[in-house]
Amino acid sequence: MAELMKTIGIWLSAYFTLSIFSFLYKDNPFYKLAEQIFVGLSAAYWLVYTIYNILIPNLFNKLFTDFAHNWILLIPMALGIMMLMRMFPKLEWLSHYPMAIMVGTTAAIAMLLAFQSDFLSQIAATMVNPFKYSSPVDIVGTILLIIGTICGIYFFYFSKKQEGFYKIPSKVGIWFLMVSFGASFGYTVMARISLLIGRLDFLLRDWLHLIR
Amino acid sequence: MKSKIPQLLAFLSGLVILVAAFIPHTPFGMFEETLTNWFMIISSFAILLGQSSLIQSNVAKITQKAPNWKYHIATLVSFGVMLIFGLLWGMENTPGILGQGEKLAESLGSKPFDYLFEYAFMPLSSTMFSLLAFYIASAAYRAFIMRTFESNLLLITAVIVMLGRTSFATILTSWIPDSLHFLRLPELTDFIMQYPNTAAQRAILISAALGVVGASLRIILGIERSYLGGEK
Structure with a gap:
C-alpha cells in the first residue's frame, strides 16, 4: 500500500511540476489550478506549523498544565483575540492595542539589532590593518574592502550635494555597489538554476526513470 | 483616546x-523576556488573521463569481x-487531535x-521558484545591455560568479599557472564575494x-502612527 501511495505521490508531484512549467508557454488552466492549490497548501502549512510550534508549546500547554503559574499568558491570548477583531469593522479599533505592542516591540528589537549587528559590528569589522596579512591577495582585498565600505556609505550620504571633488568617492561607491549587485545576481541565478536542475532530476529520475 | 492608548502602549513596550538592553537586571530583564514571549504569541494570532483574510477574500470571489472564480474553490479545498x-x-x-495516526502513516508512507x-507543497514550491530562472534570464538580457561602465561591471561580475560556481570554471581556467592562481575563476569568485561584495553589502x-x-525612534516616540490606520 505504501509503495502504491508513493507512486501516486510521484505522479502528483510530476503533474504539479509540469503544470507550473506550462506557464513558460502561456497562462493556462493547469497553471492557474496549480497556483491556487499552492496558495491554499502554503497558507494551511504555515497555520498548522504556527499552531504546533508556537501556540501549543508557548501558550496552550502552559495554560492547561500549570495555570496557577502561567495565568499571565491570558494577557497575550486576549491581545491575540483582539487582533482577530480586525475582521469585524465595528470592533476593528480593538486590534490597535495588540498591533501597537507588536509594532513597539518590533521597532525596539529592530533598532537594537540594527545598531549592534549592522552598525557597530560592521564598522568594527572594517577597522582592520590590511598589512597584517602575508598574502598580497588578502592585502589588496582588505584595502578594497575598506575603500569600498567608506565610498559606499558616502554614496548614501544625501545631506550634501555630491559634485566636483565630492563626486569621486560617490562614483567609486557606485562601482562597488554594481559589483555587489552583479555578484548577488549571479548567486541568485545559480540558486534558481540548481532548483530547476532539482526539478528536472525529479522528472527524469524519479518519475520517468530515464537516468539512474 | 482610541489612538492615544495604542501610542502609549507602543512607547512603553x-x-x-x-531599557532592558542597557540594564539586563531584574525587573527589566524579566520584562524583556515576557514581552518577547508575548510578541511571539500575538504574532501567531496575526498569522491566524492573515489566513482568515485569505479565506474571506476567496469566499468573496466565489460568491461574487469574479473572473476565474472556479480556481478559488481549489484554494479553499487545498x-x-x-x-x-x-x-x-x-x-x-x-x-494531532486523533494522535499520531500510525495505521494511516503506515499505508501512506508518512x-x-x-x-x-x-508530494504537493514541496514540488509546487520549488518549481515555482525554479521558474524564476527563466525570467531572470530574460530580465538579464534586457538589463545587461552594455551601455555604461557601471553596467559592464555588473555584467562581468555576474558572469564570473555564475561561471565560478560551476565545475566548468575549474576546467576552463585550470591552465593558469600557480603563481597567478587567484585569476582562476573559482578563486576569483571567492575574492569578489569576500572583498568587493562584502564592502558594498557593509x-x-x-x-x-x-x-x-531613525524609523524605530519615530515609531516608539509616536511620530510615525500609520500602523493605526493611515493617520498622520
Whole structure:
C-alpha cells in the first residue's frame, strides 16, 4: 500500500511540476489550478506549523498544565483575540492595542539589532590593518574592502550635494555597489538554476526513470 | 483616546525592550523576556488573521463569481484538506487531535500532512521558484545591455560568479599557472564575494541600520502612527 501511495505521490508531484512549467508557454488552466492549490497548501502549512510550534508549546500547554503559574499568558491570548477583531469593522479599533505592542516591540528589537549587528559590528569589522596579512591577495582585498565600505556609505550620504571633488568617492561607491549587485545576481541565478536542475532530476529520475 | 492608548502602549513596550538592553537586571530583564514571549504569541494570532483574510477574500470571489472564480474553490479545498490533516494527525513527530495516526502513516508512507507536504507543497514550491530562472534570464538580457561602465561591471561580475560556481570554471581556467592562481575563476569568485561584495553589502547595512534606528525612534516616540490606520 505504501509503495502504491508513493507512486501516486510521484505522479502528483510530476503533474504539479509540469503544470507550473506550462506557464513558460502561456497562462493556462493547469497553471492557474496549480497556483491556487499552492496558495491554499502554503497558507494551511504555515497555520498548522504556527499552531504546533508556537501556540501549543508557548501558550496552550502552559495554560492547561500549570495555570496557577502561567495565568499571565491570558494577557497575550486576549491581545491575540483582539487582533482577530480586525475582521469585524465595528470592533476593528480593538486590534490597535495588540498591533501597537507588536509594532513597539518590533521597532525596539529592530533598532537594537540594527545598531549592534549592522552598525557597530560592521564598522568594527572594517577597522582592520590590511598589512597584517602575508598574502598580497588578502592585502589588496582588505584595502578594497575598506575603500569600498567608506565610498559606499558616502554614496548614501544625501545631506550634501555630491559634485566636483565630492563626486569621486560617490562614483567609486557606485562601482562597488554594481559589483555587489552583479555578484548577488549571479548567486541568485545559480540558486534558481540548481532548483530547476532539482526539478528536472525529479522528472527524469524519479518519475520517468530515464537516468539512474 | 482610541489612538492615544495604542501610542502609549507602543512607547512603553519599545521603551522596556530598549531599557532592558542597557540594564539586563531584574525587573527589566524579566520584562524583556515576557514581552518577547508575548510578541511571539500575538504574532501567531496575526498569522491566524492573515489566513482568515485569505479565506474571506476567496469566499468573496466565489460568491461574487469574479473572473476565474472556479480556481478559488481549489484554494479553499487545498487549504481545508491540509489544515484538517494537520489538525487530526499532526505533523512530523507532533501528534494531532486523533494522535499520531500510525495505521494511516503506515499505508501512506508518512502522516497525511507530511504526505501532502512532500508530494504537493514541496514540488509546487520549488518549481515555482525554479521558474524564476527563466525570467531572470530574460530580465538579464534586457538589463545587461552594455551601455555604461557601471553596467559592464555588473555584467562581468555576474558572469564570473555564475561561471565560478560551476565545475566548468575549474576546467576552463585550470591552465593558469600557480603563481597567478587567484585569476582562476573559482578563486576569483571567492575574492569578489569576500572583498568587493562584502564592502558594498557593509555600506548598505551600515546605511540601512541608521535608517532603521531613525524609523524605530519615530515609531516608539509616536511620530510615525500609520500602523493605526493611515493617520498622520
